[in-house]
Amino acid sequence: MTDAATIAFPAWMDDIQQRTETALAAALPSASTAPARLHDAMRYASMGGGKRVRPLLSHAAGAIFNADPDTLDRPAVAVELIHAYSLVHDDLPCMDDDVLRRGKPTCHVEFDEATALLVGDALQTLAFQILSQPLPGIPAERQLDMVHLLATASGSRGMAGGQAIDLAAVGQHLTVTELEFMHIHKTGALIRAAVLLGAHCAKAAPDQIEHLSHYANRTGLLFQVVDDILDAEASTATLGKTAGKDAGHNKPTYVQLLGIADAKTLANELRQAAHDALATFGKRAHRLHELTDFIVDRTF
Amino acid sequence: MTDAATIAFPAWMDDIQQRTETALAAALPSASTAPARLHDAMRYASMGGGKRVRPLLSHAAGAIFNADPDTLDRPAVAVELIHAYSLVHDDLPCMDDDVLRRGKPTCHVEFDEATALLVGDALQTLAFQILSQPLPGIPAERQLDMVHLLATASGSRGMAGGQAIDLAAVGQHLTVTELEFMHIHKTGALIRAAVLLGAHCAKAAPDQIEHLSHYANRTGLLFQVVDDILDAEASTATLGKTAGKDAGHNKPTYVQLLGIADAKTLANELRQAAHDALATFGKRAHRLHELTDFIVDRTF
Numbered sequence: 001m002t003d004a005a006t007i008a009f010p011a012w013m014d015d016i017q018q019r020t021e022t023a024l025a026a027a028l029p030s031a032s033t034a035p036a037r038l039h040d041a042m043r044y045a046s047m048g049g050g051k052r053v054r055p056l057l058s059h060a061a062g063a064i065f066n067a068d069p070d071t072l073d074r075p076a077v078a079v080e081l082i083h084a085y086s087l088v089h090d091d092l093p094c095m096d097d098d099v100l101r102r103g104k105p106t107c108h109v110e111f112d113e114a115t116a117l118l119v120g121d122a123l124q125t126l127a128f129q130i131l132s133q134p135l136p137g138i139p140a141e142r143q144l145d146m147v148h149l150l151a152t153a154s155g156s157r158g159m160a161g162g163q164a165i166d167l168a169a170v171g172q173h174l175t176v177t178e179l180e181f182m183h184i185h186k187t188g189a190l191i192r193a194a195v196l197l198g199a200h201c202a203k204a205a206p207d208q209i210e211h212l213s214h215y216a217n218r219t220g221l222l223f224q225v226v227d228d229i230l231d232a233e234a235s236t237a238t239l240g241k242t243a244g245k246d247a248g249h250n251k252p253t254y255v256q257l258l259g260i261a262d263a264k265t266l267a268n269e270l271r272q273a274a275h276d277a278l279a280t281f282g283k284r285a286h287r288l289h290e291l292t293d294f295i296v297d298r299t300f
Numbered sequence: 301m302t303d304a305a306t307i308a309f310p311a312w313m314d315d316i317q318q319r320t321e322t323a324l325a326a327a328l329p330s331a332s333t334a335p336a337r338l339h340d341a342m343r344y345a346s347m348g349g350g351k352r353v354r355p356l357l358s359h360a361a362g363a364i365f366n367a368d369p370d371t372l373d374r375p376a377v378a379v380e381l382i383h384a385y386s387l388v389h390d391d392l393p394c395m396d397d398d399v400l401r402r403g404k405p406t407c408h409v410e411f412d413e414a415t416a417l418l419v420g421d422a423l424q425t426l427a428f429q430i431l432s433q434p435l436p437g438i439p440a441e442r443q444l445d446m447v448h449l450l451a452t453a454s455g456s457r458g459m460a461g462g463q464a465i466d467l468a469a470v471g472q473h474l475t476v477t478e479l480e481f482m483h484i485h486k487t488g489a490l491i492r493a494a495v496l497l498g499a500h501c502a503k504a505a506p507d508q509i510e511h512l513s514h515y516a517n518r519t520g521l522l523f524q525v526v527d528d529i530l531d532a533e534a535s536t537a538t539l540g541k542t543a544g545k546d547a548g549h550n551k552p553t554y555v556q557l558l559g560i561a562d563a564k565t566l567a568n569e570l571r572q573a574a575h576d577a578l579a580t581f582g583k584r585a586h587r588l589h590e591l592t593d594f595i596v597d598r599t600f
Contacts, residue, residue: 033457118464140440156426160338164335165335
């Protein structure tokens with residue numbers, strides 16, 4: 001085990017969050033580069049906030065195979081840029097019409113709607129720009145696969161598709177299976193991409209990718225169930241975004257379908273399934289184990 | 301010269317337009333694939349319309365080096381998907397608020413605003429998904445460069461940046477130099493990408509890329525000058541989109557700055573410069589020559 005593997009989880013998390021912030025700052029054009037207002041708004045929307053769950057997952061998955069953290073920064077930033085773009089567009093008046101995000105006014109409130117639209121567009125593009133820069137030590141074939149994996153996870157059969165399913169579900173009664181289908185797309189696909197891109201920064205074997213894929217699917221769903229519980233229970237101040245907004249928008253949630261108690265039971269089952277999926281890696285997967293517990297423990 | 305090189309320009313153009321339509325149809329998920337409404341709207345926004353200028357440029361540039369048309373379809377479709385996404389977002393109420401495009405209701409009018417937002421997002425992603433699928437006969441290193449080229453051309457220092465500059469220019473007095481700066485980003489960057497991606501489908505030498513880049517910059521600007529003339533002169537019926545809208549939105553145009561006569565003179569100068577940039581290729585560049593003339597001759 002290296003030193004990096006033995007430091008306590010909170011210190012490790014802090015380290016990854018800091019290096020992600022540094023890498024994002026370097027990836028984003030400066031706020032003085034023309035067009036300055038757009039670049040200022042892109043930095044506003046993606047820096048200085050968020051738990052960086054997806055970069056943490058990329059680094060934690062890469063750590064299993066001792067991948068180089070400098071290499072891991074690249075997919076970590078790419079996935080976070082996709083996530084940031086989706087939040088900016090999701091907050092727009094024609095979508096969730098939200099005014100608060102990460103404790104700050106949302107991008108279209110701080111700037112304007114047209115700028116927020118372009119910010120989301122350009123953050124998405126930047127993700128692919130960053131991920132297509134040659135990575136030292138990674139064969140071009142594999143890196144092309146990584147770009148393809150991120151695109152597939154983000155598009156109409158992944159994250160953007162999940163948002164469309166979400167839109168269509170407003171005011172509808174969904175079954176738990178239908179809700180799961182939505183979340184597998186809306187949040188699960190990108191979380192899976194974060195994990196697998198981390199593994200692709202080292203030479204993970206196909207069966208290892210399979211186990212990590214299963215882990216990511218369980219953890220992605222867990223993340224959403226916990227989010228629903230948080231949204232129902234937490235106050236706006238704690239959350240840093242408008243609390244209770246899903247119920248207010250008449251969106252189906254796990255809490256609505258199952259009640260708080262059963263939603264918590266489901267969360268615990270998914271947590272166990274996530275841990276089980278990592279069995280093959282032994283102690284090398286300890287960061288992924290810790291992250292799964294962190295996702296649950298931020299609520300209850 | 302092959303048969304493909306000797307057929308008349310209108311027949312060649314028709315052939316490329318048809319194969320682009322077929323390739324787009326294959327690249328886009330079917331309208332019955334879930335989420336069906338999103339996929340239906342993605343097809344609505346990108347198929348069955350448009351002159352396919354960017355795919356024509358990719359094929360014309362590739363033809364210089366006898367690149368395989370089946371290979372060229374891929375970047376042609378990727379660039380066209382980026383173009384289609386930009387139109388959908390550009391037509392949204394918070395941008396140009398336009399109701400007519402290619403003779404049909406715009407995407408947010410035919411569907412709804414939230415769907416149109418996601419359509420644009422997902423069309424952009426699909427472009428990178430398509431371009432990152434391994435292309436037979438192209439080394440992965442070069443293909444990774446192609447993805448990076450498309451991303452750079454589309455993002456905040458390319459097309460999306462140009463739209464931000466355009467937004468900021470509404471109601472402002474711009475000089476011809478400032479107007480050129482805007483268009484080099486807004487339309488020029490993607491037109492240049494279309495040409496260079498075509499050349500990258502064969503093994504073009506760096507100095508050849510340089511000449512093509514110069515050609516594309518002149519042709520991209522020419523395209524915009526002609527568009528401004530069209531917008532000022534043509535009727536809505538001929539144009540298939542709302543005519544006179546730039547003047548109506550108080551957006552600076554070449555016609556506004558120079559007057560119709562001088563705008564036409566500028567167009568002719570740019571046309572000549574575009575032709576001159578192709579000198580090194582001799583007759584092999586005849587499709588690019590023809591395309592440049594076609595861009596001008598659609599107006600006057």
